Structures are given as structure tokens and as C-alpha cells.
Amino acid sequence: xxxxxxxxxxxxxxxxxTGWGLISVEGSRLSHVAHxxxxxxxxxxxxxxxxxxxxxIEGVIxxxxxxxxxxxxxxxxxxxxxxLKLGQARAAAMIAxxxxxxxxxxYAARYVKKAVVGTGxxxxxxxxxxxxxxxxxxxxxxxxxADALAVAITHAGARRSAxxxxxx
Amino acid sequence: xxxxxxxxxxxxxxxxxTGWGLISVEGSRLSHVAHxxxxxxxxxxxxxxxxxxxxxIEGVIxxxxxxxxxxxxxxxxxxxxxxLKLGQARAAAMIAxxxxxxxxxxYAARYVKKAVVGTGxxxxxxxxxxxxxxxxxxxxxxxxxADALAVAITHAGARRSAxxxxxx
Numbered sequence: 001x002x003x004x005x006x007x008x009x010x011x012x013x014x015x016x017x018t019g020w021g022l023i024s025v026e027g028s029r030l031s032h033v034a035h036x037x038x039x040x041x042x043x044x045x046x047x048x049x050x051x052x053x054x055x056x057i058e059g060v061i062x063x064x065x066x067x068x069x070x071x072x073x074x075x076x077x078x079x080x081x082x083x084l085k086l087g088q089a090r091a092a093a094m095i096a097x098x099x100x101x102x103x104x105x106x107y108a109a110r111y112v113k114k115a116v117v118g119t120g121x122x123x124x125x126x127x128x129x130x131x132x133x134x135x136x137x138x139x140x141x142x143x144x145x146a147d148a149l150a151v152a153i154t155h156a157g158a159r160r161s162a163x164x165x166x167x168x
Numbered sequence: 169x170x171x172x173x174x175x176x177x178x179x180x181x182x183x184x185x186t187g188w189g190l191i192s193v194e195g196s197r198l199s200h201v202a203h204x205x206x207x208x209x210x211x212x213x214x215x216x217x218x219x220x221x222x223x224x225i226e227g228v229i230x231x232x233x234x235x236x237x238x239x240x241x242x243x244x245x246x247x248x249x250x251x252l253k254l255g256q257a258r259a260a261a262m263i264a265x266x267x268x269x270x271x272x273x274x275y276a277a278r279y280v281k282k283a284v285v286g287t288g289x290x291x292x293x294x295x296x297x298x299x300x301x302x303x304x305x306x307x308x309x310x311x312x313x314a315d316a317l318a319v320a321i322t323h324a325g326a327r328r329s330a331x332x333x334x335x336x
Contacts, residue, residue: 047262047272054263076248083248087255092263094215094256095222104215 007033009066009102010152011057012144013093015040015085018053019144022064023135025156032135034064035145050092057096069097070105070155072112072147107154112147115154175201177234177270178320179225180312181261183208183253186221187312190232191303193324200303202232203313218260225264237265238273238323240280240315275322280315283322 005026012019021035040052071093076083097104110120116134117126128146132138134153141149173194180187189203208220239261265272278288284302285294296314300306302321309317 045272046274047266050259050263051266054267076252080248080251083252084255087252088259088262091218091256091259095218095260095263098215098219099222104213106214 006067007064008152008155009060009064009069009097010148010150010155011069011071011093011097012147012151013053013071013086013089014144015046015049015053015089017144018057018089018093019142019146019148020057020060021138021141021145021149021152022060022066023149023152023156025160028160030134030153030156032138032149035138035141035149036060037142037144046088050088053089053092054096057093058100061097061100061102066097066102068105068155068159069102070107070151072151073106073108105155105158107151107158112150112154115157116150174235175232176320176323177228177232177237177265178316178318178323179237179239179261179265180315180319181221181239181254181257182312183214183217183221183257185312186225186257186261187310187314187316188225188228189306189309189313189317189320190228190234191317191320191324193328196328198302198321198324200306200317203306203309203317204228205310205312214256218256221257221260222264225261226268229265229268229270234265234270236273236323236327237270238275238319240319241274241276273323273326275319275326280318280322283325284318 005024007022007024010021018038022033024031024033038053038056040049094104113122114120116130124143127150128143131146131149135149138149173192175190175192178189186206190201192199192201206221206224208217262272281290282288284298292311295318296311299314299317303317306317
């Protein structure tokens with residue numbers, strides 16, 4: 001296989017902070033492209049805050065032209081208000097790539113941890129550590145951006161497994 | 169006051185069915201403009217389903233040019249998965265008007281029931297009955313569309329109260 005590199009956008013949605021991370025994948029080689037955190041200003045209404053997230057993600061997509069996107073499946077929290085907020089942020093994060101024609105894959109949090117750290121019970125610092133190892137040029141991204149990069153790395157692994165299966 | 173009529177878009181979001189209803193308000197007079205239910209086809213991914221809702225609501229906004237929008241506040245369900253789904257649908261329903269520059273108001277379900285039926289414990293059939301009385305030309309909208317029209321009616325009442333207060 002001599003496929004052209006593809007760019008994957010990972011997203012870790014939240015109403016207060018949405019992490020994003022872009023990687024490039026060429027065969028089994030991953031490289032860091034960019035990452036960041038979107039924080040809508042305080043004092044916005046919910047609708048304005050969702051719009052802010054949506055448009056910021058559209059901006060990232062316009063700037064970097066990802067081919068595929070991946071989002072963590074919202075983990076259903078013990079606190080229903082938190083679950084609701086996460087769901088709303090996640091919808092904003094999913095509509096933006098969908099609208100740009102970028103397919104959006106979803107991965108359970110445990111699956112992401114297992115794919116990146118090797119155990120579904122990994123904590124945030126272990127994820128950040130492994131992201132920094134797998135993507136040395138990423139520097140030291142904050143936890144939100146590291147989680148987003150971890151989702152992108154997970155998607156790269158999942159699509160590679162699928163490609164190998166289809167060749168076998 | 170001799171204000172021009174304003175059009176209010178009410179939304180009752182759901183991943184399977186999103187009701188919408190448009191009314192026109194001139195002073196204390198309400199009239200029905202249009203209503204409908206958006207049902208994304210089966211077999212779509214979550215991202216595709218959210219995009220479908222978003223674009224359908226954009227279509228309603230483009231067709232009818234509402235000045236303001238109103239959405240029911242998501243009621244936090246006993247079932248966290250339902251809460252999550254509702255939150256995602258609601259985000260799609262809020263980003264579309266926000267993006268079109270249409271302000272989005274939010275009302276608790278109990279407030280809507282109290283405003284339209286007179287009691288916060290009203291059931292769906294009582295809401296549909298009162299919507300049909302207040303907007304005779306609406307025919308017999310389905311429950312989802314009736315709920316959406318009820319939110320629009322609630323917003324019309326709330327903004328009129330605010331206007332009367334600011335005059336007093």
C-alpha cells in the first residue's frame with residue numbers, strides 16, 4: 001500500500017473547553033499536525049456557546065482540511081446535568097465536520113484508553129504521556145488537546161486494522 | 169404600540185422527531201403560520217442524523233424568516249441515555265437559528281404547560297387542545313408540532329409581558 005497521507009481530526013467536546021487535535025497518517029506512521037482548545041467566553045447563552053463551538057470547529061476544518069474526524073462517545077455521567085451538557089457540546093462538535101462532508105467516527109472512552117495506553121482504566125496523565133510519546137512534535141498539549149489527539153490516534157489504529165483485514 | 173408583526177419559531181427537539189411551529193404575533197394577537205415535524209430517515213449515523221436536523225431547521229428558517237426562536241429546556245430524564253439524545257437533538261435545534269442570527273429563548277417544560285394550559289402538570293393532549301384553540305387555523309397538528317407551537321406561544325406571552333413591564 002502506498003496511500004497518500006490522510007489527516008484525522010480528533011475532538012474532545014465540552015461546553016467550557018473543547019479539545020481538538022489533528023494528526024497525519026501515512027501507512028503506520030503518525031505525525032502531529034496541530035492541536036488546540038476552544039473555550040467560548042463566559043456570559044454567552046447556551047445557543048451562543050454552541051454556535052461558538054460549532055464555528056470554531058468549522059474554522060479548524062477550513063484551516064486544516066481533515067479527511068476524517070473522530071469523537072469520543074459521551075460517557076453517561078452519574079450527574080444528568082453534566083451528561084446533558086456534554087451531549088450538547090458533542091452535537092456541536094459532530095455537526096461541524098458532518099456538514100463539511102468529513103465522516104465522523106465514534107469511540108468509547110474505554111476503547112480510546114485501551115488503544116492509546118493499553119488499558120481501559122488509564123487516567124488522563126497516562127493518556128497525555130502516551131500521546132507525547134506517539135507524537136513527539138506535539139510538545140506538551142493540555143489534557144483536553146491530548147484527549148483529542150488520543151481519539152485521532154485511536155481512529156488511525158482502527159482504520160489501519162480495518163485496511164489490514166480487508167487486504168488479508 | 170403599533171409594532172410590526174413578528175414571527176416566532178418554536179422547536180420541540182428530538183433525534184427521531186423534531187417538531188417545529190411558526191406563529192405570527194401582532195400586539196396580543198397570535199396567528200398560525202406553519203408547522204411540521206422533521207424525521208431523519210432510519211439508518212443514519214448520529215452525526216448524519218444531527219446534520220439532517222440542523223439542515224432541516226435551516227430550511228424552515230430560510231423559508232419562513234422567523235425573528236425569534238424558542239426551545240423547551242431539556243428535561244433531565246430518569247434515563248441518562250434519553251437525556252443525552254435529547255441534549256444532542258436540542259443542540260442541533262439551537263445552533264441553526266443562532267447561526268442565522270435568530271435569538272433563541274429557552275423555557276422549562278413546566279413553564280410552557282403553565283403558560284398554555286394554566287397548569288404545569290398538563291399532559292400532551294391538553295397542550296394540543298389549547299394550541300388548537302389559540303391557533304384555530306393550525307388544524308390538528310401532531311403532538312410534536314403542537315408542543316413546538318406551544319413553546320412559540322409561550323415565548324409570545326413572555327416577550328409581551330416583558331414589553332408591558334418596560335412600558336409601565
